[in-house]
């Protein structure tokens with residue numbers, strides 16, 4: 475069981491769901507400022523995603539917990555993050571799988587999937603812990619209730 479206190483998001487929705495995941499992945503940050511992190515190394519990432527909405531699907535789910543796990547753990551577990559060029563392209567601001575970029579990419583992957591659902595749940599927060607002493611929280615700038 476993952477035991478971690480997460481920051482709370484204030485929101486207007488009636489349902490809020492949280493899914494914890496952990497995954498093993500390797501990465502490297504090929505930038506001169508990254509020091510020892512320029513070399514390939516691995517982490518056990520601890521991830522929490524927060525989903526909210528007012529409506530449930532026909533199963534009574536806001537979104538199936540398994541679906542969230544498949545989207546993130548299913549894609550990245552036991553992989554080298556830098557190898558996912560569709561997520562972290564060779565050039566540009568998204569090319570380095572820093573904790574910040576990983577958190578935002580997980581948000582984008584999840585929200586793109588949620589946008590296909592008729593009841594339109596929203597991803598409000600992605601928490602990514604990379605080491606015992608380092609984590610990032612990503613939240614989209616604004617989530618409008620009727621988006």
Ligand SMILES: Nc1nc2c(c(=O)[nH]1)N=C([C@H](O)[C@H](O)COP(=O)(O)OP(=O)(O)OP(=O)(O)O)CN2
Nearest residue numbers: 503508511515517571572573574604605606607608
């Ligand atoms: N803002 C960021 N800074 C750093 C990132 C990052 O993604 N965003 N990443 C790294 C390294 O990849 C490294 O894996 C993590 O660094 P750090 O927390 O410094 O790791 P330590 O285990 O050495 O931390 P201690 O608290 O000193 O034990 C670096 N910076």
Ligand SMILES: [Zn+2]
Nearest residue numbers: 501511515517
């Ligand atoms: Zn690292």
